[in-house]
Amino acid sequence: MQHYLHYLIEHFGYIGIMVALMLGIVGLPIPDELLLTYAGYRVSTGAFSYPLAFLSCWLGAIIGISLSYMLGITLGLPFLHKFGPKLHLTEKRLEQTKALFSKLGPAVLFICYFIPGVRHLAAFWAGMNAYRWRKFALFAYSGAMVWVAVFLTIGAYFESRWMAVKQYIHAYRPFLFPVFLVALGFAIFYWYIQQKRKTPG
Numbered sequence: 001m002q003h004y005l006h007y008l009i010e011h012f013g014y015i016g017i018m019v020a021l022m023l024g025i026v027g028l029p030i031p032d033e034l035l036l037t038y039a040g041y042r043v044s045t046g047a048f049s050y051p052l053a054f055l056s057c058w059l060g061a062i063i064g065i066s067l068s069y070m071l072g073i074t075l076g077l078p079f080l081h082k083f084g085p086k087l088h089l090t091e092k093r094l095e096q097t098k099a100l101f102s103k104l105g106p107a108v109l110f111i112c113y114f115i116p117g118v119r120h121l122a123a124f125w126a127g128m129n130a131y132r133w134r135k136f137a138l139f140a141y142s143g144a145m146v147w148v149a150v151f152l153t154i155g156a157y158f159e160s161r162w163m164a165v166k167q168y169i170h171a172y173r174p175f176l177f178p179v180f181l182v183a184l185g186f187a188i189f190y191w192y193i194q195q196k197r198k199t200p201g
Contacts, residue, residue, distance in 0.1 A: 009039070014052055018060035025064025027120045033151050040155020054152055061113070061144035065123040069136055072127020080124065093117040097125050106135050110143035 008016040017039050024030030036057055042048045071079060080094065097118050100108045112122035126136050 006038075009035075009042070014048070014056035017053065018056045018063070021057055021060030022064040022067070025061055025119065026067050032119075036148060036151035037155035040152040040157075043152070043156045050152070050156065054148060057148040057152060058144055061148060062141050065109075065119075065140050065144065068120065068123035069127040069131075069140070072124035073130070074127075076128050080121075093121055094125075097121040101125060101129075106131065106139045109136060109139035110146075112140075113143050113147035 008020055010016075012019070017035070020030055020035055021032060024032040024035065039048065039053050039057060043050045043053050097108070097112075100112075100115075100118065101122075104111075106126070108118070108122050109126060112119040123136070123140060126140075
């Protein structure tokens with residue numbers, strides 16, 4: 001798979017990145033984080049422009065998640081039961097996605113990119129449950145922006161250690177979401193403390 005991704009990116013550039021990410025978000029077995037970090041690595045070598053690479057990756061992510069949302073609206077659960085297993089979208093992952101939605105609501109659409117398996121189902125579930133387009137787009141598109149920025153920047157920043165970064169992403173992929181949540185929690189806590197200090201009395 002990585003060989004084909006390399007070929008796609010080398011021959012089709014920004015369009016190749018966009019198409020690969022779009023297909024990965026819909027559910028094809030494409031290593032999305034690895035693709036993003038590799039695109040960042042190509043930025044560091046001067047082959048890509050960061051703004052254009054970011055735009056291509058973001059468009060690929062939002063097109064892919066929008067397609068999943070539309071499939072959820074139009075085809076619903078029967079489609080998922082029939083074709084889900086072929087895309088590794090199992091019943092266990094569906095239950096995990098449902099549980100997250102019951103706890104966090106539409107915020108799942110923002111954080112789903114950092115959870116392998118859930119990002120492929122979150123938009124589909126939102127479509128099945130008739131989430132309004134504005135609500136879906138607000139959370140899903142802003143989440144895609146953060147996700148793309150994180151991994152694209154990692155690839156660009158650690159360009160001299162590309163192989164090490166690649167191995168770490170493969171090894172620690174299941175822990176990315178908890179780490180992201182901890183970092184987000186610290187950021188919110190820091191912001192809260194700063195606001196308290198600014199408030200007189």
